[in-house]
Amino acid sequence: MRTATAYRGSIFYFKDSATFENIPTSKKENDHSQYVYLEDGVLIIEAGKVSAVGPYDELKEKIKNMKQVNYGDKLITPGFIDTHQHSTQSSIVAAYGEHLLEWLDDYVFPGESIYDNPESAKADINFFLDHLLRNGTTTAVSYGPLFYEAADLFFEELNKRNMRFITGNILMDKDSPDYLRLTTQDNYDISKRLIEKWNNKNRLSYCLSPRFALSCTEEIMELCGALKKEHPDLYIQTHLDENVAEVEAVKKEYPWSKNYLDVYNRFGLVTERTVLGHCIHLTDAELEKMKETKAIVSWCPISNNFLGSGLFNVERVLKYTHNITLGTDWGGGNSLSMFAVMDDAYKVAMLQNYKLPSMKRWYMATFGAAKSLQLDSKIGNFTPGKEADFIVIDPKASPFLKYRSEKVNDIFELLFILMTLGDEKVISATYILGEPAYQAV
Numbered sequence: 001m002r003t004a005t006a007y008r009g010s011i012f013y014f015k016d017s018a019t020f021e022n023i024p025t026s027k028k029e030n031d032h033s034q035y036v037y038l039e040d041g042v043l044i045i046e047a048g049k050v051s052a053v054g055p056y057d058e059l060k061e062k063i064k065n066m067k068q069v070n071y072g073d074k075l076i077t078p079g080f081i082d083t084h085q086h087s088t089q090s091s092i093v094a095a096y097g098e099h100l101l102e103w104l105d106d107y108v109f110p111g112e113s114i115y116d117n118p119e120s121a122k123a124d125i126n127f128f129l130d131h132l133l134r135n136g137t138t139t140a141v142s143y144g145p146l147f148y149e150a151a152d153l154f155f156e157e158l159n160k161r162n163m164r165f166i167t168g169n170i171l172m173d174k175d176s177p178d179y180l181r182l183t184t185q186d187n188y189d190i191s192k193r194l195i196e197k198w199n200n201k202n203r204l205s206y207c208l209s210p211r212f213a214l215s216c217t218e219e220i221m222e223l224c225g226a227l228k229k230e231h232p233d234l235y236i237q238t239h240l241d242e243n244v245a246e247v248e249a250v251k252k253e254y255p256w257s258k259n260y261l262d263v264y265n266r267f268g269l270v271t272e273r274t275v276l277g278h279c280i281h282l283t284d285a286e287l288e289k290m291k292e293t294k295a296i297v298s299w300c301p302i303s304n305n306f307l308g309s310g311l312f313n314v315e316r317v318l319k320y321t322h323n324i325t326l327g328t329d330w331g332g333g334n335s336l337s338m339f340a341v342m343d344d345a346y347k348v349a350m351l352q353n354y355k356l357p358s359m360k361r362w363y364m365a366t367f368g369a370a371k372s373l374q375l376d377s378k379i380g381n382f383t384p385g386k387e388a389d390f391i392v393i394d395p396k397a398s399p400f401l402k403y404r405s406e407k408v409n410d411i412f413e414l415l416f417i418l419m420t421l422g423d424e425k426v427i428s429a430t431y432i433l434g435e436p437a438y439q440a441v
């Protein structure tokens, strides 16, 4: 027998019709048409999906005989979507003093080597996933381990946890240390096996994941293009225009290319299901191509600041595409909290004299990302029928947050202080398909 559970609390989500453009930027606009904010609301979950949502007063009769969980004035909202992260880099987060290319050699490659051992891989992966859920992220586009056993194990653990996730084995077949170098054929074979086993299995999607142009031969990129043709629903993720020295090196390595994006485009890897991390140093021609292909940007401000990569110019990119999502780039990014990402996105925009309103950033980290990933019919808001991945946020989690949140006047201000002052301690609970996956003690 199906049993429904009613969660009572303050509720916020974007409506299906919301877009980056039509979301109001402040209460002054008095426009409630693109979001729902209920100070005393009820979210009813049945068989892992949203069955109803509305004001408590309207639903109190209906829920009388249901199991009820009362979160008081805590905020119930869809889980975050992180569109760029490295599941294998927890052990090197917060390492000192290098820019991208040296960082990879000195920290990332040695750190990822533990993944050749399934035992240590399993422990590391589960630590990572627990930490992700503790931060309120329910879906991610993530780089998985290079080796088959560890990558398979990652899918296995995600499947056990029922998470909606987009990932794949990271691909690299050149300019890497011996202990991480697989042949082109090995890389390809691993991808093929994992696609067959995991793509579209339950809530999992396989993602072709060439690390970046400097780690990949033309041959492996060509094979990725062939796999994408064979399986058009595959996602693709890679890095683009992160660091000036990297952009220069790509130019030298691929003298035939018009620009960095052109390298990937040559092999059919720039599509509307391609997530491109960073995109800081884009040329106009690259932006035109992003617009034409509807490729997805993953802006990773905490990583960009930490590695000194540069300032993403959101105002400029928005002139070409609204497919801008947010990523932690866990590894280079020193936090798995989307609050930290939204906070740094604001600061990076401010450094360039551009204001990025709270609700627009929240949209980029939730429903906007679901839309860009073509997952909005499944996740990202509370329209009945959607999969019930949601989080419970405590706006009074610390003495100062309590003090400050008691002074806010509307949802715009509340979201703003949460993303400016919040971190993992603000997350009271994370639910996956209506089941508790993390609960603060």
Ligand SMILES: [Zn+2]
Binding pocket: 084, 085, 086, 239, 277, 329, 332
């Ligand atoms: Zn990255």
